[in-house]
Amino acid sequence: MLAGQSRAKAVVLLSGGMDSAVCLHSAQAQGFAVYALSFRYGQRHGLELRSAEAMARALAVEGHLFFDLSVEAFGGSALTDAIPVPKGGTGDGIPVTYVPARNTVFLSLALAWAETLGAHDLFIGVNAVDFSGYPDCRPAFIAAFERLANVATREGVEQRPYRIHAPLLHLSKAEIIRQGVALGVDFSHTLSCYDPDGQGRACGACDACRLRLAGFAAEGLADPAVYR
């Protein structure tokens, strides 16, 4: 507890998926006092959030906040609407599983919490290599958000800049898995699937499952997630 008071604080976005788990471990390995932030945003299943909770507890983070965000009021995404999840593999376009302005909204709320906590470091597990076509997973987005944070806030104005850390930004899925293994991530605590069944078993066919399985295969490792 006393150690936590002297360390710099960081807010880490934690979805319960594999990438944010590696990101969380990375923040903690860098010595930050970690405050994990998860969103309840009308997901079709709550299994991802249970994974997030298990992960945060296993790492004994300083704080873990579940923030209710009724983005379903806006509509527009297969992850929250009744549109079937596509299973044809990743294409060139932006997939219909896109949640409107998702990472912008998530980072904005992370910034609000960071400002209140006195944290100056935000972590987000986006990556631009296997990015499935989401515009808010690109380096240009991270850079633009960091610039925004430093004009939007009291702390930014008063010369204590915010930093947006995206440690997975330039890693392939296989490299993310390799880094996670090195950091001791328990991948059985992570859920990537867009469409798990009632027991939390992954479908193995959606874009997220395909990328994950290919990543483990490239590393010559077995994915500890349960597939149906």
Next chain:
Amino acid sequence: MLAGQSRAKAVVLLSGGMDSAVCLHSAQAQGFAVYALSFRYGQRHGLELRSAEAMARALAVEGHLFFDLSVEAFGGSALTDAIPVPKGGTGDGIPVTYVPARNTVFLSLALAWAETLGAHDLFIGVNAVDFSGYPDCRPAFIAAFERLANVATREGVEQRPYRIHAPLLHLSKAEIIRQGVALGVDFSHTLSCYDPDGQGRACGACDACRLRLAGFAAEGLADPAVYR
């Protein structure tokens, strides 16, 4: 209704205060089909939201969404916490009524709704003249958010840029009132006070009341708001 379908859509942040009311009228006067967005964010009083509702109804906007946002989970502001509202006049620093990252969060959610609606224009009633020291009421903030929006979203990436309109940005309070009168704003429908009583009567002493009263006085007009 048919006319509404052919007009460009705009999302307008509507707090129920004077500035956002003028902003709403401005968007409608420019011919946009207006979608008003108000937030329930743990305000100590709901009177401002009732003002917003009355204003949106009087203007027959295309849509009005009240979005629940539990920012009180973060703490850190006199508008949502139990800290007394300061009444000593505006000073040089940033006031304690500051809500963390407020306009960043509000614009992010406006962007999410805009993306879903197919709107490309967002209106926010900030102004940098009588800005009370809020960093997210400055031109640099508006410009940074517009840049962010155009890298964060499918539409931005696909070359249909978003525009963040802040029509009051460079106006004094007196000029805002003058523009509002020209646009037909019913200022009795607006509430600026940080600390109204149970009947919605303004205190006349908080920063927001002082700025408002000085603005009406400068225009030689009586403020139709009820003061206690």
